[in-house]
Amino acid sequence: MFKRCEKIWINANCATLDPNVDAPYGCLHDQAVGVRGGQIVAIASMSELDLNLSSETADLIDARGGWITPGLIDAHTHLVYAGNRAREFEQRLLGASYEEIARQGGGILSTVAATRNATVDQLVELSQPRLNALMAEGVTTVEIKSGYGLSVAAELNMLRAAKQLAEHNPVRVSATLLGAHALPPEFHDDADGYIDLVCNELIPAAASEALANAVDVFCENIAFSPAQCERVFRAARAHGLGIHAHAEQLSNLHGAELAASYGAWSADHLEWLDEAGVRAMAGQGTVATLLPGAFYFLRETRLPPIELLRKYQVPMAIATDLNPGSSPLASLQLMMNMACTLFRLTPEEALAGVTRHAARALGSAQSIGMLREGLEADMVLWDISHPAELASQFGVNPIRQRIVAGEITHV
Ligand code: DI6
Ligand code: FE
Numbered sequence: 001m002f003k004r005c006e007k008i009w010i011n012a013n014c015a016t017l018d019p020n021v022d023a024p025y026g027c028l029h030d031q032a033v034g035v036r037g038g039q040i041v042a043i044a045s046m047s048e049l050d051l052n053l054s055s056e057t058a059d060l061i062d063a064r065g066g067w068i069t070p071g072l073i074d075a076h077t078h079l080v081y082a083g084n085r086a087r088e089f090e091q092r093l094l095g096a097s098y099e100e101i102a103r104q105g106g107g108i109l110s111t112v113a114a115t116r117n118a119t120v121d122q123l124v125e126l127s128q129p130r131l132n133a134l135m136a137e138g139v140t141t142v143e144i145k146s147g148y149g150l151s152v153a154a155e156l157n158m159l160r161a162a163k164q165l166a167e168h169n170p171v172r173v174s175a176t177l178l179g180a181h182a183l184p185p186e187f188h189d190d191a192d193g194y195i196d197l198v199c200n201e202l203i204p205a206a207a208s209e210a211l212a213n214a215v216d217v218f219c220e221n222i223a224f225s226p227a228q229c230e231r232v233f234r235a236a237r238a239h240g241l242g243i244h245a246h247a248e249q250l251s252n253l254h255g256a257e258l259a260a261s262y263g264a265w266s267a268d269h270l271e272w273l274d275e276a277g278v279r280a281m282a283g284q285g286t287v288a289t290l291l292p293g294a295f296y297f298l299r300e301t302r303l304p305p306i307e308l309l310r311k312y313q314v315p316m317a318i319a320t321d322l323n324p325g326s327s328p329l330a331s332l333q334l335m336m337n338m339a340c341t342l343f344r345l346t347p348e349e350a351l352a353g354v355t356r357h358a359a360r361a362l363g364s365a366q367s368i369g370m371l372r373e374g375l376e377a378d379m380v381l382w383d384i385s386h387p388a389e390l391a392s393q394f395g396v397n398p399i400r401q402r403i404v405a406g407e408i409t410h411v
C-alpha cells in the first residue's frame with residue numbers, strides 16, 4: 001500500500017479525527033503515513049511498512065514519535081481589511097458598547113471607509129501578516145469574507161485580494177461574499193435597495209468571476225432582517241453558492257433556523273440560539289461555528305447553548321472571526337484554548353472544531369479535515385506528547401512541520 005509513495009512520514013502518532021477510528025481523537029500510534037499526488041494514500045502501523053521497499057521510491061521523514069493532525073482550518077475570518085480599530089477598543093473600555101459605536105457610524109463602517117480607499121495590492125499587503133500568523137500555527141485552510149467594501153467594485157476587490165493571497169501562499173482559501181454585512185452610507189434608510197444590489201448585481205458578478213464559494217449575511221438588529229437575509233440566501237442558491245450566516249450573536253432573530261432551512265453550511269456565533277434553532281440546524285446538517293474570540297473581546301456573558309448542540313449532535317466548529325472590531329485575534333490555537341476555558345468544550349471537541357467540523361462548515365468534508373486515505377495531504381506535525389496539549393497550552397507553538405497537499409511548507 002506504500003508503493004509509489006512520494007513521501008512517507010514514519011514513527012508518527014496520528015490524531016486522525018476520523019470517526020471510523022474507534023479511539024479518542026481517532027488516535028493511531030506508531031504509524032506510517034504515505035502521500036502521493038498531494039493526497040494521503042496510506043496510513044498503517046509501522047510494522048506493516050516494508051522500509052526496504054518503500055525507501056527506494058519515497059522520501060522518508062522521521063516524525064520521531066511526534067503527532068500528526070489534519071491541517072487546521074479557520075472556518076470564519078474577515079482577515080482582508082484596511083485600517084484598524086484600536087481607538088474603538090479604548091472607547092469601549094470607557095463605557096461605549098459595540099452596538100452604540102456601530103450606530104454612531106463607527107464600527108464596521110469605519111473599516112469600510114479604510115477598505116474602500118485601498119487598492120487590491122494594498123489589501124493583499126495589509127492582510128499578509130495576519131495570514132502569516134494563522135499559517136505559522138498550523139492553519140492550512142482559511143475562509144476569508146468580504147464585507148468591508150459594500151459596493152460592487154469594493155466587494156469584488158476584497159475577493160480579488162483573497163484570491164491573490166491564495167495564489168501566493170501555501171494555503172487553501174474558501175472565499176465568502178459577505179455583501180450583507182452592514183448598510184453602506186449611500187443606502188441610508190434603504191436597506192431593501194441595498195439588498196437589491198447584493199442580489200441582482202453583486203452575487204451574479206462574484207459568481208460569474210468565480211470569486212466566491214459561498215455567501216454570508218449579518219442577521220441582526222444592527223444589520224439585516226431575516227426577510228432581507230432570506231433574499232440573499234435565495235440569490236445564493238440560484239447561483240450555486242454555499243451559505244453561511246452570522247446569526248444570534250447579539251439577539252435572537254431566528255437567523256440560524258432560517259439559514260438551516262436554506263441548507264446553510266454553517267450558522268456562526270449563536271450565543272442567543274434557542275432549542276428550536278438547534279433542532280433546525282441538526283435537521284439540516286448545518287454546522288455551528290463558535291467564535292470564542294468575539295465573545296471574549298466584546299466581553300459577552302451569554303454562552304452559546306453548548307449542551308443543546310451536543311444533545312442534538314450539531315457539529316461544532318471553532319474559528320477566529322479574525323476582524324478589526326470584534327476579534328482582532330489571529331490565533332486559532334488561542335481559540336482552541338478559549339473554546340475550552342470559556343465555552344467548556346473538551347480539547348477533543350476543540351480539535352475536531354478546527355479540523356473535521358470546520359471542513360464541513362466550508363462544504364469541504366469530502367476533501368479535508370481528517371487524516372484518511374483519499375483526502376488531501378494537509379497535515380501538521382507537532383512536537384507534543386498528547387493532542388490535548390494543543391488546546392491546553394498557549395504561547396509556545398509546538399509546530400514542527402506544516403504540510404499542504406503533501407508539500408512541507410516553511411513555518
Ligand atoms: N459579526 C462580527 O463579529 C463581525 N462581523 C459580524 O457580523 C464584526 C466585524 C467588525 O466589527 O468589523
Ligand atoms: Fe464574523
